[in-house]
Amino acid sequence: MLRPQLACSASLLLAAVVRAATVTYDWQVDWISAAPDGFTRPVIGINGEWPCPPIEASVGDNVVVKLTNNLGNQSTSLHFHGIRQIQTNFMDGASVVTQCPLAPGDTMTYNFTVDVAGTYWYHSHNMGQYVDGIRGALLVYDPDDPYGGDYDEDEVVTLSDWHHEETIHLSRFLLSPENAPPEPPAMDSILVNDIRRDPHFNIDRNKTYRFRFINFSAAASFMLNFEEVNAEVIAIDSYNIRRAKASTIRIAPAQRYDILIDFKDTDSDNIPFLIAMDANLDYTNPELGPTWLFNLTGHFITNPYLPLRRNQDVVEWDPLDDSRLEPFWGYSPLSNPNRFILFDAEFCPDQYGIPRACFNNRPYVMQNVPTLYTAATVGEFNTNPVVYGAVNPFILSEGDVVDIVVNNHDERNHPFHLHGHHFEVLDRPFARAGTWPGRNATTINRYPPLRDTVDVMAHSYVVIRFLADNPGVHLFHCHIEWHVEMGLTATFILEPEKIRGLEIPQDHLDSCRKIGMATEGNAGGNVDNPLHTSNMNDQPPRFHAGAEYPPPRFEDEPSCRPPSRIMRGM
Numbered sequence: 001m002l003r004p005q006l007a008c009s010a011s012l013l014l015a016a017v018v019r020a021a022t023v024t025y026d027w028q029v030d031w032i033s034a035a036p037d038g039f040t041r042p043v044i045g046i047n048g049e050w051p052c053p054p055i056e057a058s059v060g061d062n063v064v065v066k067l068t069n070n071l072g073n074q075s076t077s078l079h080f081h082g083i084r085q086i087q088t089n090f091m092d093g094a095s096v097v098t099q100c101p102l103a104p105g106d107t108m109t110y111n112f113t114v115d116v117a118g119t120y121w122y123h124s125h126n127m128g129q130y131v132d133g134i135r136g137a138l139l140v141y142d143p144d145d146p147y148g149g150d151y152d153e154d155e156v157v158t159l160s161d162w163h164h165e166e167t168i169h170l171s172r173f174l175l176s177p178e179n180a181p182p183e184p185p186a187m188d189s190i191l192v193n194d195i196r197r198d199p200h201f202n203i204d205r206n207k208t209y210r211f212r213f214i215n216f217s218a219a220a221s222f223m224l225n226f227e228e229v230n231a232e233v234i235a236i237d238s239y240n241i242r243r244a245k246a247s248t249i250r251i252a253p254a255q256r257y258d259i260l261i262d263f264k265d266t267d268s269d270n271i272p273f274l275i276a277m278d279a280n281l282d283y284t285n286p287e288l289g290p291t292w293l294f295n296l297t298g299h300f301i302t303n304p305y306l307p308l309r310r311n312q313d314v315v316e317w318d319p320l321d322d323s324r325l326e327p328f329w330g331y332s333p334l335s336n337p338n339r340f341i342l343f344d345a346e347f348c349p350d351q352y353g354i355p356r357a358c359f360n361n362r363p364y365v366m367q368n369v370p371t372l373y374t375a376a377t378v379g380e381f382n383t384n385p386v387v388y389g390a391v392n393p394f395i396l397s398e399g400d401v402v403d404i405v406v407n408n409h410d411e412r413n414h415p416f417h418l419h420g421h422h423f424e425v426l427d428r429p430f431a432r433a434g435t436w437p438g439r440n441a442t443t444i445n446r447y448p449p450l451r452d453t454v455d456v457m458a459h460s461y462v463v464i465r466f467l468a469d470n471p472g473v474h475l476f477h478c479h480i481e482w483h484v485e486m487g488l489t490a491t492f493i494l495e496p497e498k499i500r501g502l503e504i505p506q507d508h509l510d511s512c513r514k515i516g517m518a519t520e521g522n523a524g525g526n527v528d529n530p531l532h533t534s535n536m537n538d539q540p541p542r543f544h545a546g547a548e549y550p551p552p553r554f555e556d557e558p559s560c561r562p563p564s565r566i567m568r569g570m
């Protein structure tokens with residue numbers, strides 16, 4: 001059972017008693033109006049505010065988020081990106097995976113432990129909805145942070161692409177036969193800390209600053225360039241690494257970089273740095289045309305009375321290779337992999353000409369019962385992938401050391417994310433390395449860094465490794481939100497034997513009834529015969545309902561116009 005373990009050693013218990021606190025948030029999710037780049041539009045905020053507030057806790061704390069959906073016309077959910085959810089897989093927030101979508105007027109409580117310190121974020125995990133603004137920082141502080149003594153100030157910097165139209169309209173056009181060849185929606189703007197403005201940080205030259213960069217984007221990566229200061233990366237995706245000097249960093253959607261910057265060796269004033277939005281083009285390929293849609297020049301302000309300089313005009317983009325960073329001291333890499341999963345990721349229009357994105361020729365198809373609830377209620381059938389339907393299911397056993405290869409057949413980069421685990425990045429060659437050449441033809445990192453989101457280069461591949469030690473249902477997907485909507489997702493069911501009979505919190509079960517979904521049986525809701533596949537969805541819906549509530553019917557036809565501009569494919 002996924003139950004909090006009561007037995008632990010006396011000293012651990014004592015540490016827990018001394019340190020662990022409960023941090024509680026009571027959040028009403030609502031539409032409000034905001035104009036982060038001067039254009040006013042409805043955005044999804046929390047307690048009447050946007051940008052959304054951060055979650056802040058110390059390692060070992062319990063975080064409780066009581067979430068009420070006041071959107072009126074859409075369902076919602078909250079996912080805590082990067083948090084492992086040990087023994088609380090049902091708090092992962094992925095809709096139709098570990099819970100039902102939360103209906104308007106309904107309330108649900110998330111309650112989980114933040115067991116690893118670092119920089120995370122939270123976002124709606126419901127039908128592309130976070131692109132409408134419901135996302136924020138999640139910071140887990142560590143009183144014993146090994147880098148804690150090395151900095152004086154701590155700043156969060158969020159980066160995002162931004163759209164003037166609502167996600168549901170953008171997604172409906174994205175998922176229409178008219179969108180051929182498939183193009184993602186064009187970004188309208190760049191936001192830094194949720195505003196379009198050159199970012200300024202007041203700096204005391206005698207201090208060292210920890211900047212926690214978080215990429216909230218739907219699709220855009222960012223290049224950060226700090227050529228005039230001493231910048232060192234100390235953590236990626238919430239895991240500490242050995243310090244690595246870097247003047248250019250590329251941060252893909254959902255990734256985080258914690259960077260220490262000191263100014264001791266810089267004698268110039270008001271030092272510029274560059275933040276450039278890379279619209280997920282393959283920045284190593286000049287033939288793909290202009291990559292930089294939006295630039296902002298930030299400044300570290302040392303003297304507000306002096307003028308601001310610009311960066312030099314031409315910056316050579318030679319970003320740090322994050323796949324070669326070394327884990328923090330004390331990490332022992334995994335060995336002896338016993339499971340191997342190969343994913344070919346590519347676009348795969350369906351029979352209606354609707355653009356889809358596939359792992360091994362199959363798009364993820366949402367089912368009628370959340371996958372975790374199926375795993376919990378079909379008894380011994382839960383080790384049979386048939387019961388989960390077309391969610392690209394993979395069953396993993398306790399202690400499996402799993403190697404995953406993703407071949408990216410697209411001409412753009414894709415950031416792949418695994419829920420519930422950090423994985424080792426064993427090999428991530430540069431663009432156009434081709435498909436994975438096989439075990440004997442590759443060299444892997446002996447001391448690989450850990451991440452939860454890895455950016456796979458264009459026409460190239462990645463090899464990652466993780467230990468299956470967290471029973472539950474965990475998604476693996478591209479974190480370009482448009483590609484999630486197109487189906488680029490697989491589902492890992494870990495240690496199904498331990499999920500049987502799992503007790504799901506009552507308010508979570510109740511939310512299924514409120515939205516009209518079943519809480520038991522196979523993916524089609526069949527309780528009596530879990531191998532009976534008749535009510536499962538084997539194709540993605542022809543009409544994209546999005547998070548709209550009540551859900552529109554196909555005959556209603558989309559009431560939206562196509563977005564005004566689209567971008568070259570990704």
Ligand code: C2O
Pocket residue numbers: 079081094123125254417419475477479
């Ligand atoms: Cu940021 Cu499936 O998550």
